[in-house]
Amino acid sequence: MENTKSKDILYIVVPCYNEEPVLGETSSRLKVKMTALIEAGRISDKSRVLFVDDGSRDKTWEIIEGLHSSDSLFAGLKLSRNKGHQNALLAGLMTAKERADVTVSMDADLQDDINALDSFLDKYEDGCDIVYGVRSSRKKDTAFKRGTANMFYNLMRLLGVDIINNHADYRLISKRALEALSEYKEVNIFLRGIVRQIGFKSDVVYYERSERFAGESKYPLKKMLSFAFDGITSFSVKPIRMVTVVGFLVFLVSLGFIIYAIVQGLLGHSEAGWSSLFCSLWFLSGIQIMAIGIVGEYIGKIYTEVKARPKYIIDKYIDQTDENEKN
């Protein structure tokens, strides 16, 4: 009995969308890791792995139920329908917050090295409320994914969004930081940006990112682009400001043209000028449509925020801790 202080309860939150091919392997690897952590006395034996089924169309939920009924380590949360990675993650974190002292979020495909958990817990014991997992290299990602990801991080930084390079959603968050997170009411949630706003003591842990061992990426290019766009428009109004600046510059240029035309007219050199007319027409129309588009993007965002619809709806929750309380 060297340590009488009760150990902290850790919940690992894993969003799953059509992850039937990986859940078996993922759950057994997590089981080994969690058992080791519990036996080493680092976390309470009431710790759980919480799988969040984000409206999967395959047998994901049945597998989660099976895991839960054979082992109390596993808990499951079923959303009413597919709401996307960020919302599924948030649903899991908010549910875990009621039962856990500390949470770690990770993807179902275990591309993030679960052995980094030890370092996460070290930092947590040192008093960090948030620990960010950062990929030390992206060698295992495809060149395309690497390239687009780099562009994304650079663009975000350029637009003034505070974001950690190569940090995805593998991170530790304490209960009190989660309480703070729950105060952010926005509907368009971009966790990587919001968690940075919470503050508290934080640190980073580096790890090697590996390949997805089964199943395929749930982030096709289209989803990736809309994710990037959401991230930017949720955190930065610079695009709107840039549009204004461009508009002003174009206005200055056109003033120059007008003066030039008047002078030419007074000197009696009338020009045919069809080509210049057409060029400027198309150029300006393009810029105008783009500007309207960007402004519209923000108005759309305001529209969804004003409606303040729920970010997710919980269908079912299964957790041995809750079942024990009832009996």
Ligand code: UDP
């Ligand atoms: N995911 C989800 N809902 C979705 C899409 C993805 O919960 O609509 C989950 C998915 O199951 C995985 C994580 O988000 O656990 C990351 O997805 P994925 O590994 O496909 O993305 P990548 O690693 O290729 O960026």
Ligand code: MG
């Ligand atoms: Mg993945």
